[in-house]
Amino acid sequence: MRVQTEEWRRFIPGVRMYKGKKTLFYNGEILREGDGTNPLIYNREERLSWKVIIVLPGVRVIPDWTFWSCKNVEKVIMSDTVRRIEWGAFSTCISLEFVKLSQTLEFIGVNSFQSCVSLTSIFIPPSCREICNWAFNWCSEFIIFHVPQHTLIGRNVFELGKDVIRRTKLFEASPFYGHDNDYNAEEVNTWIKNINMNEEYELHRACSSFNPIEDIVYGIVRRKGLSSFQAPNALGITPAQYLAANPYADIDQHKLIKRYIAEMMGEPV
Template sequence: MRVQMEEWRRFIPGVRMYKGKKTLFYNGEKLFGQPFAYDYEERNSWEAIVILPGVEVISAHTFHWCMGVKTVIMADSVRRIEDAAFYCCGSLEFVKLSRNLEYIGKNAFTSCKFTSIFVPPLCREIGHWAFQGCKKLIIFSVSENTELGHAVVDGTILARASPFPTDNDGRHQDEDNEQVNEWIKNRHADNQFSLHRACASHIPAEEVIYNIVKRQGIGTFRKEDNAGVSASQYLSQNPFTDIKEEKIMKRYILDMMGELV
């Protein structure tokens, strides 16, 4: 029996935002035998997927069209997500990728529902259309060393927020693709957005975040980047951290009060 209820909480300490009732704990086995010979009734009953330690590759199409899944959490053993692995998971709201992820295939997360995705810096390649059609996607945190394929975020809020024109479906012209990718990767290159970089890190450090706030002021949490996203939003949606903005603010205020006294 693949579907379980409570044991998932013992899998990764600190995992947040779980909302599902039925969890698939995936150990790498082939699901339902032959490719595309799926039991859709069972697949549509899953509300969360936990990829267990030891799984290194999520094969092509493994979880495509799992329409009830809201949460995906990956063990840090996962190195590759192959083509269309989570294609058209239309309810998928929250993804925690493996810290050791190296590759995301074509159409891997096409037409999902999440608003943010945080790609660890070890990931060196993201295939064509990997997040295309994720209409609500506005936070896409990715290393400048990651090679982005064609139209990776077309059809998203982020695509529309770029300085390059899109059509009615939020798609860029082909000739703009390379410039769009560079814009995405370098949005926080300016030092004024150092807090955004810190809050989006896959290894966020409270002391680093606090020191930036101390230098730039508490209002820096509300400063929006050129896609209209604030540092506060990066911190609150980052799946790799449990640091709370409120704790930083409280420390800042107490330190300021101490200086005044």
Template sequence: MKVQTEEWRRFIPGVRMYKDKKTLFYNGEKLWEGDGSSGRPLIYDEEERNTWQVVIILPGVEVIPEWTFWSCKNIKTVIMADTVRRIEYKAFFGCDSLVFVGLSKNLEYIGYAAFYWCESLTSIFIPPSCREIDDEVFERCRKLIILGLPQNVQLGAGVFQCTLLMTKSPLELDEDGEYNEEDEEAAVQWVKSINNEEAYALHRACSSFNPLPEIIHALVKRQGLSGMRSPNTIGITPSQYLAANTFADISENNVINSYILDMMGEAL
């Protein structure tokens, strides 16, 4: 589900049906007071919070406060305006139906355990503006495996603990899927190196911020269309990266059409 910026400007804050989904148009106000289960909801009660399927963070919002969407069990989609700079402590903790997050292109910081226990989340793409991802941000996101991650972002401890991604790592894990604390630096280096080999240049291009069509086209021309379906060491293909990439303005169909037209031109 994508929402164009010009559409957002027409919406006032509040809850309404949008494209057949119960949607909160969020303006940055505080929605939860206190810590987790010992705290209390503000503005909307817990019953109402559990009806939301989509959250759209409206333009002008710069900070998503701590605990804001804590344990909103039915939110599946979150789309952020590019004004958002910070996601604070446990803002989306326990949103276990969440499958799609479109982060702000200007995001700078993701706070401690912000997406902890979002068990349905399979992919996340971090913009290069993000300088720090605090401890345990994606811990226990059990299905998370597709990742777009800038090399210069600072990762806290246990950011990807107990995720499908880490089960593909060479690290020794315990029965709960956790690695030892002394392996933290090795875990960070491994996550950042997944697509660094030259053989995975196409994977790297498709998972990058704002993938460039000319670069992808050149790589596909060199490797052939089969390169789009070639898995890396964790089993993810360039096609999967591109389809999940929230910052991509190009699709696999665009890549295929461009390749075919180019080949036809050469043949003629």
């Protein structure tokens, strides 16, 4: 009988221990019905035991309320086949800290991550066309929200609901906080996309971009100095923080710093 490797086993649906944490390998099943209060497959006790959710290849849609109130889930990793996250899919996952979205994601539904109070950052892939209202509402620690600069606001292009970031740290840091509804969605969209547009934030843009390129990041650091890694933007976020939070970044900051120091000292790199 052929022994299954861990790499092969991780593509099998179901719940099991993976890298020391109880993990659901999700295959697109309907796990809840109605408003999300009625579990169909896993009971409440089982759902509360999960620490990680890995969405398997082949899944295109995460249905309404699928992971609602999975309160101990800390990490969600999606395969790159996922196109849509529907209404309330991850709502009230209060321990959720890390999300890697599908690189082909097109749609994020209403309330999809609402009340994920431990979530601090989301990086939206260029493929995404619509983020609906209240998607990150009540995510009280949410501060890093990268939306691709080249996308346009408008019908059938890229739309952000007006209250996508309501009651978050990001909204509290915005010029709209305390003005009730005296603003429109386009103003919010423009502000979000232009947070790092000043020339002084060039390194912030590079580190928060989709699949940042090490040589580009290094080139900016070399030109601006090592201290630029720790320079905060208007939100108080540094390039180092963007890079550490970016799930699409494959850059080792420590190696990059060593490379900089070696070059400055005239040592071979």
